[in-house]
Amino acid sequence: MEDVDKTLRVVQGRVKWFDPAKGFGFIVSEDNASDILLHANVLRNYGQSSVADGAEIEVRVQATQRGAQAVEVLSIEPPPGMALPLGDGATLATPEEIAACPMEPARVKWFDKGKGFGFANVFGRPEDVFIHIEVLRVSGFSDLGAGEAVALRIIEGKRGRMAVQVVSWEAAARSGA
Secondary structure: OOOOOOEEEEEEEEEEEEEEOOOOEEEEOOOOOEEEEEHHHHHHOOOOOOOOOOEEEEEEEEOOOOOOEEEEEEEEHHHOOOOEEEEEOEEEEEHHHHHHEEEEEEEEEEEOOOOOOEEEEEOOOEEEEEEHHHHHHHOOOOOOOOOOOOEEEEEEEOOEEEEEEEEEEHHHHHHHH
């Protein structure tokens, strides 16, 4: 059996693609000659079940016999250059406006990627919160699973409460948001 370097190194890159159904995806980085495997279990340990294509990601990487593999996610940032529509698309939210909204703990009721939307329930509140697929993408997610714990920044839209940012519960807890 061939010796493999067990040394971990921190790499910053971009998610090339991630498929939650397959349970893996790949990261590209200027620091690495080949793509880096990102397994769903490593992503789940960070607190997310999916990640958006193009999201900026920082990981600890280990060389294995099959190539470079992420062993820990350190941070995920949404894909760069995306503006977030508020309401019916008439206005755009600035990062400052989004950051001014408090984080609210919630659990995903359901999300249908094909339809492009879903709903969550905020703890202690009876009404549903609408989550649009574009909000997921700008938040660094590609999908959500029913029952998934998240933290949401929410605004009052014309038809009720709607999420303007989604953060994994674990990431929100780590940041103290």
